[in-house]
Amino acid sequence: MIADKGPILEVEDLRTQFSLPQGTVRSVDGASLSVAQGETVGIVGESGCGKSVLLRSILRIVPRPGKVVDGAIRWRRKDDTVVDLATLPGDGREIRMIRGGEIAMIFQEPMSSLSPVHTIGDQIVEAIMLRGNTTPEQAWVRAVETLARVAMPRPEMIARQYPHELSGGMRQRAMIAMALSCDPRLLMADEPTTALDVTTQAQILALMRRLQREAGMAILFVTHDLGVVAQMTERVVVMYLGKVVEAGPVGDIFAAPLHPYTHALLHSIPRFGLRQKGERLAAIPGSIPDPYSVPRGCAFHARCRFDDKRRCRSEVPALREIAPGRMVRCHRAEELGLSGMSMPEPSPALAHP
Amino acid sequence: MLAYLMHRSLQMVATVFIISVIAFLVIQLPPGDFVNSYLATLSGGDQITQDAVEALRAQFGLDDNLLVQYWRWISNLLMGNFGISFQYQRTVLDLLEERLPLTLAITIPTALFVYALAVPIGIYSAVRQYSVLDYTFTFVGFIGLAIPNFLMAILLIYVNSTYFGGNVAGLFSPEYELAPWSVGRVLDMLSNLSLAILIIGLGGTAATMRVMRGMLLDELSQAYVETARAKGLPEWKLILKYPVRVAISPVLSTIGFTLPHLVSGTEITATVLNLPTTGPLLLNAVRSQDMFLAASIIFILSVLTVIGTFLSDLLLVWADPRIRL
Numbered sequence: 001m002i003a004d005k006g007p008i009l010e011v012e013d014l015r016t017q018f019s020l021p022q023g024t025v026r027s028v029d030g031a032s033l034s035v036a037q038g039e040t041v042g043i044v045g046e047s048g049c050g051k052s053v054l055l056r057s058i059l060r061i062v063p064r065p066g067k068v069v070d071g072a073i074r075w076r077r078k079d080d081t082v083v084d085l086a087t088l089p090g091d092g093r094e095i096r097m098i099r100g101g102e103i104a105m106i107f108q109e110p111m112s113s114l115s116p117v118h119t120i121g122d123q124i125v126e127a128i129m130l131r132g133n134t135t136p137e138q139a140w141v142r143a144v145e146t147l148a149r150v151a152m153p154r155p156e157m158i159a160r161q162y163p164h165e166l167s168g169g170m171r172q173r174a175m176i177a178m179a180l181s182c183d184p185r186l187l188m189a190d191e192p193t194t195a196l197d198v199t200t201q202a203q204i205l206a207l208m209r210r211l212q213r214e215a216g217m218a219i220l221f222v223t224h225d226l227g228v229v230a231q232m233t234e235r236v237v238v239m240y241l242g243k244v245v246e247a248g249p250v251g252d253i254f255a256a257p258l259h260p261y262t263h264a265l266l267h268s269i270p271r272f273g274l275r276q277k278g279e280r281l282a283a284i285p286g287s288i289p290d291p292y293s294v295p296r297g298c299a300f301h302a303r304c305r306f307d308d309k310r311r312c313r314s315e316v317p318a319l320r321e322i323a324p325g326r327m328v329r330c331h332r333a334e335e336l337g338l339s340g341m342s343m344p345e346p347s348p349a350l351a352h353p
Numbered sequence: 354m355l356a357y358l359m360h361r362s363l364q365m366v367a368t369v370f371i372i373s374v375i376a377f378l379v380i381q382l383p384p385g386d387f388v389n390s391y392l393a394t395l396s397g398g399d400q401i402t403q404d405a406v407e408a409l410r411a412q413f414g415l416d417d418n419l420l421v422q423y424w425r426w427i428s429n430l431l432m433g434n435f436g437i438s439f440q441y442q443r444t445v446l447d448l449l450e451e452r453l454p455l456t457l458a459i460t461i462p463t464a465l466f467v468y469a470l471a472v473p474i475g476i477y478s479a480v481r482q483y484s485v486l487d488y489t490f491t492f493v494g495f496i497g498l499a500i501p502n503f504l505m506a507i508l509l510i511y512v513n514s515t516y517f518g519g520n521v522a523g524l525f526s527p528e529y530e531l532a533p534w535s536v537g538r539v540l541d542m543l544s545n546l547s548l549a550i551l552i553i554g555l556g557g558t559a560a561t562m563r564v565m566r567g568m569l570l571d572e573l574s575q576a577y578v579e580t581a582r583a584k585g586l587p588e589w590k591l592i593l594k595y596p597v598r599v600a601i602s603p604v605l606s607t608i609g610f611t612l613p614h615l616v617s618g619t620e621i622t623a624t625v626l627n628l629p630t631t632g633p634l635l636l637n638a639v640r641s642q643d644m645f646l647a648a649s650i651i652f653i654l655s656v657l658t659v660i661g662t663f664l665s666d667l668l669l670v671w672a673d674p675r676i677r678l
Contacts, residue, residue, distance in 0.1 A: 056579075096585040097585060101585060107583075108576075115577045115599075116673070
C-alpha cells in the first residue's frame with residue numbers, strides 16, 4: 001500500500017452537536033483520526049457512541065439540527081491540495097463534488113437506502129452523470145459495467161429492476177456499485193453488513209477487500225462487530241460517547257488493549273469453547289449514559305472496573321500517544337496491564353475471495 | 354398491461370351497473386313519489402281529484418312496477434335520453450347542458466388551483482418544518498379546514514358588500530345581470546368566478562397541503578434520501594426527485610374523488626353564492642323526489658368516480674413501481 005504519502009483524511013478535534021429543546025447532545029465530542037491512502041481503518045463502539053455521526057460529519061450530511069461546530073476535516077484532493085471540509089458551506093458546490101465523487105458512502109440498511117421508485121440503473125446513472133460529461137447512454141453502459149465489477153449476476157437485467165425485486169445481499173452490491181461508480185479515493189461504510197445474514201456478510205466483506213485491492217482506495221469502516229474489524233481493517237479507532245478512547249494497529253489492540261473500554265469490548269465477543277473452559281461472557285456493566293448528562297471526569301468511569309474514585313471522576317483524560325501509533329484516553333493506561341484476546345479466525349469466504 | 358386494462362374496464366362496467374341499480378332504488382326509498390311532493394307544494398284550497406292524481410301518475414309512469422321503471426330509465430339512459438325532470442318540465446339533458454359548462458368552468462380551475470397551490474406549499478412546509486412560513490401555512494390551513502366553505506362564502510359576501518359595496522354572489526354583478534355580452538361583462542363574470550374558486554378551493558387546498566406535508570415529512574427521514582445526499586446531489590433537486598416522488602402517492606389517489614367533485618360537491622357553497630351549477634340542481638332534485646333528474650346526476654357522478662379511480666390507479670402505478678398491476 002502507498003502509505004508513505006501521508007494521510008488523505010485527517011480529522012482533528014471534531015465536534016458535532018445537536019441542539020435540541022431538551023439540551024445539547026455532543027454526538028462527536030473532540031474526535032481525531034487519520035486515514036492513509038489505500039488503508040482500511042475501523043471505527044468501533046456501541047450504538048450511540050457517535051461513530052455514524054462522525055462519518056456524516058465528514059461528508060457534511062449530518063441531519064438537522066446537528067451541526068459541525070468545531071474542529072478540522074482535512075481532505076487531500078487528487079491534486080494534493082488540502083481542503084478543510086468542516087469549513088465548507090454544507091450545500092455548496094465544492095463539498096457536493098467531493099461527496100460521491102471523491103468520498104463515497106455506503107449505508108447500513110440496503111433495504112431502505114435505495115430509492116424504492118427508481119431502477120438500480122437509474123440510481124447509478126445519476127451518480128455518474130453528476131460528474132464527468134457523459135451522455136446518458138455512456139453512463140448506462142458504465143453503470144452496467146460497475147454492477148459487473150461488484151459481481152452482480154445478470155447486470156444488464158438487474159440495472160432495469162427496482163430494489164424491491166432484489167435480495168438484501170444484491171441490494172448491498174448495488175449500493176457498493178453506486179458508491180464505486182465515480183472511483184472514490186475513500187469509501188466510508190456505515191455498518192454495511194449488519195443487516196445481512198452471516199454468509200452474505202462474508203461475501204460482501206470479501207467483495208470490499210477485493211475492490212479495495214483493485215482500486216487502491218481507502219476504507220473507513222464503522223462497525224460494532226469486532227470480528228469484522230479483525231478481518232477487515234489495519235487500524236482501529238475505538239469510540240465512546242463521541243470521543244476516541246483508543247486507536248492503534250488492529251493486532252496490537254487485540255493483543256494488548258490499553259483502555260478498559262476496549263478491554264471490555266474484546267471480552268464481550270462470544271467465542272467457541274467459552275463454556276468448556278468454565279468462562280462466562282463478560283458483558284459491560286451498565287449502559288451508555290444519558291446523552292444530555294454525560295458524567296464528569298472520564299465518561300466511562302461509572303462502568304469501569306478500574307475507577308480510582310478520584311482522578312477518574314474529576315479530570316477528563318487526554319488522548320495520549322503512549323507508544324508509537326498507540327493512542328489512548330485513560331489516566332491509568334500504563335499501570336493496568338490489560339489482557340488481550342486472540343484475533344477471531346477469518347471466515348473461509350474471506351480467505352478465498 | 355393490456356390485460357389489466359381489459360380486466361379493469363369490465364370491472365368498471367359491472368360497478369357502474371350496480372351503482373345504477375342502487376341509485377335508482379335509493380331515489381325510490383322515501384315514502385311517496387314526485388306526485389305526492391308536488392301536491393304538497395301546491396297551495397291548499399284547490400281540490401285535486403283522485404282522478405287527476407291517477408292521471409298524473411299514469412303520465413309519469415309511476416304506476417308500473419320498479420323493474421319496468423328501472424328498465425325504462427336505464428335503456429333510455431344508455432341511448433342518451435336521460436328522461437325528463439318532473440319539476441322543471443324539461444328534459445334532464447337540457448338542464449345539464451345549461452348548468453354543466455358553468456359548473457366545470459368553476460370546478461376545473463378550482464381543482465387545478467388546489468393542486469398547484471397545495472403541493473408546493475406542502476413540500477415547502479415539510480422541508481422547512483417549524484419555520485415561520487411553515488407555522489403560517491399550518492395556521493391558515495387549519496382555518497381553511499375548520500371553517501366550512503359556505504360559511505367562508507357568507508363571510509366574504511358580507512365583507513365585500515359592507516366594505517367594498519360589491520356583490521360577489523351570483524354570476525354577475527347587478528349592473529351586468531341582464532346586460533348583453535361585453536368585455537366588461539366577461540371581466541365581471543371572471544372576477545366573480547375567481548372568488549368562487551378561491552372559496553371552494555380553500556378547504557381542499559388546506560387538506561391536500563397537510564397530506565403532502567405529513568407524507569413528505571415521513572419520507573424525508575428515510576435512508577434513501579441520505580444516500581442521494583451522499584451522492585452529491587443538490588438539496589432541492591434530490592428532494593424533488595426522491596422523497597416527493599414517493600410522498601405524492603396519496604395525493605394522486607385523491608384525484609379519483611376529484612372528478613365527481615367537479616360536478617357536485619359544492620352544493621351548499623354554490624347555493625350560498627347563488628351560482629347556477631349542478632350542485633344545487635341535485636340537491637333540489639333529491640328534495641322534491643324529481644326521480645329521473647336525481648338518478649341521472651347520481652349516475653353521472655358514479656361513472657365519473659369509477660373513471661377517476663381508474664385514472665388515479667394508473668397514476669399510482671406510474672409513480673410507484675411497487676404497486677403491482
